[in-house]
Amino acid sequence: MGKIGLDGHERGAAVVSHALRDAGMEVIYLGLRRTPADLVAAAIQEDVDVIGVSLLSGGHLTSIPLLTKLLKEEGLDIPVILGGVIPGNDITVLKQAGVREVFLPGTSTDEIVRYFRSLVPGRA
Amino acid sequence: MSEIEKIIQEQDVWTTRVLKDYLRANPDLREWVTSSGQKLKPLYTPLDLKEAGFDFNKDLSFPGMPPFTRSSMPNWYRSYNPILGQYAGHGLAEETNKRWKYLIENGATSLVVALDLPTQVGYDADHPMAEGEVGQMGISVCSLKDVEELFDGISLEKLSELGTTANATPSIWYGWVIALCRQRNMDPRNLVFWSQNDILKEYIARGAWIFPPEAGFKITVDAIEYAVRYLPKCEPLILCGSHMRGLGATAAQESAFTLANGLAYIDGCVQRGLKPEQVVRRWWAQFGVQCKFIEEVARLRATRRLWARLLSERYGLTNPENLALRLRTHSSGVSFTRQQPLNNVVRGTIEMLIGLLSGGEHLHCHPFGEGWGLPSAEMAKMQLRVMQVTMLETDICGVGDPLGGSYAIETLTCQFEDEMRALINKIDDMGGMLAAIDNGWVRNQIFESAYKQQLEVQSGESPVVGINVHREEQEDMTIKPIEVDSSIRDQQVEKLRILRATRNNAVANRTLDKVKAAARKGDNLVPSVIEAVSAYATVGEICDAMREVYGEYRP
Numbered sequence: 001m002g003k004i005g006l007d008g009h010e011r012g013a014a015v016v017s018h019a020l021r022d023a024g025m026e027v028i029y030l031g032l033r034r035t036p037a038d039l040v041a042a043a044i045q046e047d048v049d050v051i052g053v054s055l056l057s058g059g060h061l062t063s064i065p066l067l068t069k070l071l072k073e074e075g076l077d078i079p080v081i082l083g084g085v086i087p088g089n090d091i092t093v094l095k096q097a098g099v100r101e102v103f104l105p106g107t108s109t110d111e112i113v114r115y116f117r118s119l120v121p122g123r124a
Numbered sequence: 125m126s127e128i129e130k131i132i133q134e135q136d137v138w139t140t141r142v143l144k145d146y147l148r149a150n151p152d153l154r155e156w157v158t159s160s161g162q163k164l165k166p167l168y169t170p171l172d173l174k175e176a177g178f179d180f181n182k183d184l185s186f187p188g189m190p191p192f193t194r195s196s197m198p199n200w201y202r203s204y205n206p207i208l209g210q211y212a213g214h215g216l217a218e219e220t221n222k223r224w225k226y227l228i229e230n231g232a233t234s235l236v237v238a239l240d241l242p243t244q245v246g247y248d249a250d251h252p253m254a255e256g257e258v259g260q261m262g263i264s265v266c267s268l269k270d271v272e273e274l275f276d277g278i279s280l281e282k283l284s285e286l287g288t289t290a291n292a293t294p295s296i297w298y299g300w301v302i303a304l305c306r307q308r309n310m311d312p313r314n315l316v317f318w319s320q321n322d323i324l325k326e327y328i329a330r331g332a333w334i335f336p337p338e339a340g341f342k343i344t345v346d347a348i349e350y351a352v353r354y355l356p357k358c359e360p361l362i363l364c365g366s367h368m369r370g371l372g373a374t375a376a377q378e379s380a381f382t383l384a385n386g387l388a389y390i391d392g393c394v395q396r397g398l399k400p401e402q403v404v405r406r407w408w409a410q411f412g413v414q415c416k417f418i419e420e421v422a423r424l425r426a427t428r429r430l431w432a433r434l435l436s437e438r439y440g441l442t443n444p445e446n447l448a449l450r451l452r453t454h455s456s457g458v459s460f461t462r463q464q465p466l467n468n469v470v471r472g473t474i475e476m477l478i479g480l481l482s483g484g485e486h487l488h489c490h491p492f493g494e495g496w497g498l499p500s501a502e503m504a505k506m507q508l509r510v511m512q513v514t515m516l517e518t519d520i521c522g523v524g525d526p527l528g529g530s531y532a533i534e535t536l537t538c539q540f541e542d543e544m545r546a547l548i549n550k551i552d553d554m555g556g557m558l559a560a561i562d563n564g565w566v567r568n569q570i571f572e573s574a575y576k577q578q579l580e581v582q583s584g585e586s587p588v589v590g591i592n593v594h595r596e597e598q599e600d601m602t603i604k605p606i607e608v609d610s611s612i613r614d615q616q617v618e619k620l621r622i623l624r625a626t627r628n629n630a631v632a633n634r635t636l637d638k639v640k641a642a643a644r645k646g647d648n649l650v651p652s653v654i655e656a657v658s659a660y661a662t663v664g665e666i667c668d669a670m671r672e673v674y675g676e677y678r679p
Contacts, residue, residue, distance in 0.1 A: 006241035006257050008331015011371050011458070011574050018575045031679055032331045035253075057241060058497070058608065059256030085462075087497055087605055105462040105495045106591050108582050 002030030002039050004067070007057035012083050012105075016052065019109035020116060036067035043071075043078055049120045055084040060094065068098030079119050083107075131170055138167075155585070158419045158536075159374040159577075160543060168531035176538035183429070184534070187483070187524050189444060191432040193425045193537065194525040195483030196448035201521035206480070207284045208511045209452065209488035213238035213263040214498055215608050216615060217273035220263045223501060224278060230505050231512065234486075237274075237288040238262035244332045246293060246667025249616035258613040260498075266616065267662045269623055271300045272307070280304070280315060285486075287318040287362070291326050292334040294319035294347035295650040296666060298355075299657030306658075318359035318408075321347050324385045324557065325364045327677075328566050329371040334667060337562070339674035343649060345392045350650035352393075352402050359406045361389060366412030366454045372574020375419060376540055379427040380547035381557075381566060382409055383434065387548075388557040390439065400439040401446045408486065410452040413478045414459045415471055421527055422536035423544075424451060424482035430541050434548070452486035453479030462495025463590035465603055472510050480520050481527050487511055497605025620662065627660040635659045636669045643673035 001017045003010065010032065017027045028046050030038065043051055051071075055063065060082065068080060079100040086094070091102045100119070103112055125133070143166065156164040165172070178184075185191065188198030197204050210232045213220040224235060240262040242254035248266045249258045258264045265271060280286060290297040297319040305312040323340040326333040333340055344361075351360040365373070365382035373381065386407070393403040409427070413420045432447040441447060455475035460468040472489040479487040489507040491499035515521055527533045554560045561567075580586040587593045635656035642652040649670070656666050 006245055006247075006253065006332075007261065008326075008329075009370070010329075010331065014372075014571050015574050015578045018571070019578075033253075033679075057257060058260035062256030062610065085495060085497060087607075088602065089604075109578060110582065 001027055001052040001054070002034040002042070003032050003054045004034050004036060004039070004063045005055065005057050005059045006033065007055070007059075008032055009056045010054070012056075013052070013054035016054075016083065016109060016112055019113055023113045023117070025116065036063055036070050039067060040070045040074060040076070043076065044074065048078060049123070050116055051078050051080045053080060053082050055082060055086070060084070060086055061090060064094055064099055065097040072098070081112075081116070083112075128170065128174065135169060135171060159414070159416060160376045162539060162543075164418070165532075168535050170531060172531055172535040176535050178534055178538055183538070184528060188448075190436075190447050191429040192448050193429040194528055195428065195485070196450055197483060197485065197524070200483060200524035201480070201515070202524065204485070206484060206515075207234050207486040208232065208508060209234050209236055209285075209454075209486055210504070210507070211236040211238050211289075211488065212504060213274075214240075214261075214606065215259040216264055216612050217270045221274055221276055221278070223504070226501055227504060227508070228278070231508050233282070233284040235278075235283055235286050236488075237286075239288055239290065240264050241332065243663055244290065244292065246334045246663055246671075248620060248662050248664030249613055250620055251664055254613070256610065258610075258616055259608045264612070264616050265300075265663065266620055267623055267660050268300055268303050268657055269619070269660060271304060275304060280308070280310065285316060285318070287320065287359075289332075290319045291321060291323050291330070291332055292340060292343065293663065293667065294321045294344065295350070295653035296657060296663060298347065298350065298358075298650055299654040302654055303658045313354070313356055316357045316359070318362060319347060320362045320364065321360065322362060322364045322385065324388060324561060325367050325382075327561055328381070329367040329373075329570065330364075333677050335670065335674040336677045337558075339670075340677070341392060341558070342646075343670075344389065345396055346648045346650055348389065348393055348403060349396055349398060349648055352398060359408060360403070361386075361407050362452065363389075363407060363409040366410050366456070368570055369412035369414075369456060370458050371570050372572075372577060373570045374573050375414075375416075375423045376543045377547065377569060377573060378411060379423055379430075379540070380544040380551075381570075382411070383427065383431055383544070384548050384551050384557040384560070386431070387434065387438065391556070400435070401441055401443065404435065404441070404446050408450050408452050410454060410486075412454045412456040412458075413475045414456045415474045417474060417478055418532060419536060419540075420475075420478045421482045422533050423540040424453065424478075424484070425533070426537045426540035426544060427451075429537070430544055430548075450485045451479075451482065452488065453482065453484035454488045455490045457490050457494045460490060460492065460494040461588065461590050463599060464596060465492050465495065465601055467589055468492035468494060469506065469510060472507070473514060476511055476514050477520070480514065483525060493603040493605060496603040498608065500606055503603075623660060623662070632656070632659045632661045632665070636661055636665055639666060639669040640672055643670055 001013050017029050020027050081101050082099050083103040187194040240259050241257050243265045247254045249264050288297050302312045321344050323344045348360040351358040363382050363386050365378040369378040390400050428449050431449045435441045455472045469492045489510045491503045493503050551560045584592050638652040642649050
């Protein structure tokens with residue numbers, strides 16, 4: 001779980017990570033100021049099942065396609081889940097760029113936990 | 125029978141008979157707890173004040189007098205128009221200049237310059253880390269050239285305040301303002317302006333740091349020292365709680381951690397050779413308030429009182445001018461929902477009321493489309509209207525501290541003061557705030573509170589209209605946020621190219637060497653940075669000079 005770019009609003013990422021841990025998942029919390037390359041490197045090193053990204057600063061249309069591109073180049077089929085302040089119109093674009101799901105403000109952590117579980121059937 | 129004895133007797137009747145009988149058929153509809161988990165009582169009486177040890181003269185007294193429970197304003201809003209803060213700016217200088225002029229036409233007198241994130245963390249628009257972020261969360265300002273465009277046609281003297289959220293780069297802001305003043309033949313010593321300067325909260329909750337904490341702290345002390353010595357009207361520090369509150373802190377934690385940061389800054393300045401009384405004048409403390417009206421008013425009053433007492437106890441300060449803490453009350457973006465966004469106008473109004481009834485000298489309302497993106501001009505104007513209607517059409521501004529003396533408010537004020545003091549004592553036991561931040565304790569406390577609040581919303585314990593109650597499966601309203609065209613990055617990059625081609629690069633580079641030298645020697649950085657700014661050195665160049673000496677923070 002990490003935040004891409006310069007924005008420091010961490011509450012969503014922290015609360016979701018807490019909920020995922022409470023649900024028995026292991027969360028590698030990378031925090032602030034990560035680049036897409038950082039997330040990919042950590043994903044490889046830690047052999048993760050899912051990548052969670054928090055973005056509130058408006059840079060999602062640049063960073064997220066870059067992230068999914070890098071994953072593709074590495075031959076990795078790891079789902080990317082995005083949360084944050086994302087304009088509704090951009091969700092389709094982001095999914096076309098390879099994001100599996102986008103969670104907007106007001107979503108419950110129960111829903112997010114359920115969704116993450118569904119990504120690794122038979123495991124969680 | 126004395127008055128108190130009679131009250132005890134009558135309260136007994138009320139509790140064991142009148143209320144008890146009534147509750148049988150009409151039980152409480154829900155639990156009521158403060159954000160810290162303390163239960164609210166159904167009623168407060170003089171007995172509660174007695175139990176809290178409340179004394180009018182010690183604990184309340186009069187406005188403009190210690191312990192400043194009743195604010196620093198002797199005549200509240202009868203004589204004083206609170207500053208209505210307007211955090212505004214996005215894209216490039218030209219567009220923001222237009223937005224500012226629009227807001228000023230509609231009654232805004234404060235300009236809190238919203239700088240974009242690259243600018244705040246010392247990257248020029250052409251830096252790889254600025255990719256996707258130029259002009260998004262604020263204005264892209266790379267050099268004095270942008271500043272000149274930004275303020276074109278805007279009179280600095282007419283503003284009630286001019287400030288910016290520069291926390292890692294206060295000296296650059298000082299440089300811009302001083303250079304602008306010089307260009308306009310204005311004496312910067314006559315200008316009321318500020319840089320937020322609260323670097324500790326960046327490491328805790330906001331994230332706009334550049335250098336490792338020790339260097340960051342030194343840079344803040346540099347700015348405070350420079351302001352104290354050379355800029356009599358400059359406000360050296362805006363102590364910020366609102367970002368910690370936004371991250372998840374409870375009201376009591378927000379206040380306690382904020383005051384603890386304040387104590388750490390004073391100690392840092394004392395080590396520099398300044399006297400506490402030189403340093404604390406003209407400080408502000410900024411808090412994010414949420415809709416729990418009664419507890420917010422109580423804890424804000426408690427915060428002012430506790431600060432006055434701490435300064436007196438720890439530094440022996442007695443001059444009332446040094447003990448008064450001015451408050452900036454902000455609405456809380458986290459209390460605003462994406463769903464049913466018009467409800468946020470109501471939330472903003474409640475939060476502004478809290479500010480007015482607590483005696484805030486500065487109020488700031490967030491735009492109602494907070495959960496959707498950058499506000500349109502009309503949405504930004506609405507922020508002003510909320511405050512204008514509240515102040516002009518109610519009679520709140522006709523009486524000083526109208527809630528003072530309320531049994532509920534005064535009892536809760538005492539409780540909050542005790543709770544905040546206990547937190548500060550705990551921090552003392554850890555070795556002070558710098559240690560408590562360094563060992564992760566402060567952030568852990570805040571994250572625990574954030575998670576607890578999330579569970580309370582999800583369980584329905586904490587009602588939020590549109591989220592866990594009165595939800596609309598089909599929402600009436602969507603908001604199209606302002607989009608900042610990503611091509612502005614290219615525009616800004618081109619401007620940088622022109623700047624570097626037209627300025628005197630030899631002079632600019634010499635000033636950067638001086639910044640590096642000052643940093644190596646441990647001198648106050650502000651004078652050399654002012655020179656660099658005036659030579660049109662860019663934000664990135666100046667910060668890179670410092671990075672060479674201090675390195676970058678890696679959390």
